[in-house]
Amino acid sequence: MNPLRLDIDADIRRAWTPPAAFYGDPAFYALQLERVFAATWQALPELATAHAGSASGARPFRLLPGSLDEPLLHSLLAEGAANTRERLLSNVCTHRGHLLCAEHNPGPQLRCRYHGRRFGLNGELIAAPGFEGAQAFPSASDNLPALPLERLGPVRFTSLAPEVDFSAWSAGAERLAPLLARPHCFDADSAADFEIEAHWALYVDNYLEGFHIPFVHPELAGVLDPGGYATELLPHGVLQTARAAEGDVVLELPADHPDADARLAAYYLWLLPGTMLNVYPWGLSLNVVEPLGPRRTRVRFLPFVAEPSLRSRGAGGPLDVVEAQDEEVVEAVAEGLRARLYGRGRYAPAHELGVHHFHRMLAKRLDSGGRERSMA
Ligand code: FES
């Protein structure tokens, strides 16, 4: 049996794109969840709105619902009027594994309904009824496991088992820092989730090249300078920049910033595997790509507004139109990849550097002993 491998040549001029079977094989999909999603940092859309109006308590949510599905709790501990600490905890009782909270818990303690074990909002075990006589008990592993909580601008991140720390993973995001540091307001009314019939990496592939813009997005192409599109490869991501068309609205950057004079219409920062930070003059559009199966994906759109008056202007203006156009081409590719007469393709060396870089990252994580592990 031939193990499924990506086998992406390091030289884009010679390389072939991943075999079509990659974008649908169930065993290979399971391996991607373990080696790519569990090992990297994920944006937390749930924390954009969490705890509105509540000072203290714990709110349950799932990390990557529909794939990793890890039950977590975001807890806030009020420590005096001005001081609130937050934690990201496992929502699984350390006794025999019952889920701890089914809904928002406003109180100062979490109580497991199975055998009454109680935890503080910081995850520490407070009481374990019936455990008299248990030896070496309690220990640190009887507390709820805590996950790291990091941030880029208004967006929060965590990781179950990070292969690198957050600053290494987000290297390159410094370029966006002055814009991400603006005060942002989450616009819940304009946030939306879409589900598409396609493997998650097809959505990312499409995001990582501006090659298709003149063909697929006429409205967007009209506000960009056709010669001003650039792609930079980062250790764990890709940064694309687009120069604004003459006279159109541009990103305001400090005078000492390397892009101060570049007249940028947008930064498009992708971080492995599914985080997209699109920075426009009006603010930040966070896109989160969440796998739902080997051929199904949820894409979440979360707008964080910094300059409401610029909302409809420039590259960040026609977002709904652009999104619908992208979904259509991604689903058409998903269908094409199921054809018997398609195997794999080639990269356009001047335009598909980001896509190639992404596929190399995947190959590095998936090609070593991949099939054996996923079948185990
Ligand atoms: S599983 Fe929670 S107390 Fe037993």
Ligand SMILES: [Fe+2]
């Ligand atoms: Fe697009």
